[in-house]
């Protein structure tokens with residue numbers, strides 16, 4: 520084998536890149552992670568909502584510094600203020616401090632032998648390696664884990680602009696996530712409140728074609744008095760996975776591969792598992808030099824998430840076409856039985872069917888049903 524500086528170079532030191540590096544290093548291969556920011560985990564651009572079963576799958580036990588909060592319920596609010604509440608306890612949802620969480624994975628990767636460099640970035644993938652801010656480095660496999668920034672140039676129609684502030688306010692319920700639907704204010708998405716501690720929350724909005732900062736500030740003004748102690752603005756990707764995760768010596772993982780949920784843009788779990796599956800497949804390929812082993816990564820991710828993501832995309836296309844009147848009708852049609860069924864049987868990580876049940880084939884969405892009925896049935900089927 521010709522001389523290489525590293526077996527694998529990972530661009531992006533966040534959940535997907537670090538988990539990938541952790542897996543490759545565990546097999547004894549030389550891995551370098553390049554993170555263009557000054558610090559792993561910072562700036563944080565995440566709500567941190569994740570389920571405990573997902574954390575188990577990622578091989579991470581949340582530590583005291585990583586775990587911010589436990590969620591007991593989720594309240595959905597209609598444009599006119601109607602609401603219903605789901606019991607979230609069966610789904611075991613927690614809120615992570617992403618700054619600490621990413622450092623915890625970095626520690627795992629480092630313990631396995633990976634090298635991590637901050638303030639170092641990938642410029643370009645070349646034939647025998649990568650060009651970085653520190654010069655040319657040879658490697659056998661380059662991993663693109665640069666998040667949504669990798670996708671924006673590919674397809675601008677797949678992103679929505681989001682704004683999320685960390686706020687202190689006394690109207691925050693410490694144990695309840697809130698989701699506000701309103702197609703006029705947040706077209707194609709919603710506003711959210713994710714409590715982190717007593718009187719502290721991450722409050723955000725996203726939507727197609729909106730000025731996210733302005734819309735968020737209007738939302739906060741309606742809620743009452745608050746102090747914003749941190750503001751972030753980031754694009755989210757809602758178009759699902761890219762067609763090819765592997766091209767030549769380059770492997771794309773996490774949000775860079777479109778592995779965040781098309782419904783909520785949550786990606787800690789599905790993007791993180793993308794990193795793990797890729798890391799395992801890369802290790803196999805480094806051993807065998809058989810490209811089919813590399814291809815195993817996409818097959819494994821698609822077997823786990825492919826159908827669910829297709830259903831989420833379908834759910835998104837239905838939700839996007841509902842106007843506020845139809846949303847109000849939907850809220851009127853929800854029964855205590857359907858709520859308790861969703862709370863009991865629903866999954867935080869695989870939630871397309873729960874959305875379909877909420878949309879309700881027999882519900883009162885009469886106007887929308889004529890157009891959407893077939894799609895709803897496909898979603899439920």
Ligand SMILES: Cc1cc2nc3c(=O)[nH]c(=O)nc-3n(C[C@H](O)[C@H](O)[C@H](O)COP(=O)(O)OP(=O)(O)OC[C@H]3O[C@@H](n4cnc5c(N)ncnc54)[C@H](O)[C@@H]3O)c2cc1C
Nearest residue numbers: 531533534535555566567568640641666773774785786787
């Ligand atoms: C406002 C908001 C709220 C969210 N809330 C949730 C939530 O509650 N739950 C959930 O599961 N998901 C949530 N997500 C999504 C979640 O944050 C992402 O799915 C997840 O972080 C994806 O991880 P990743 O490793 O693929 O990419 P990212 O976390 O985006 O990391 C990419 C990394 O690559 C680095 N980078 C970029 N370019 C280069 C380069 N050229 N060279 C080197 N490094 C580079 C970046 O600095 C960054 O550290 C949210 C996202 C947003 C924007």
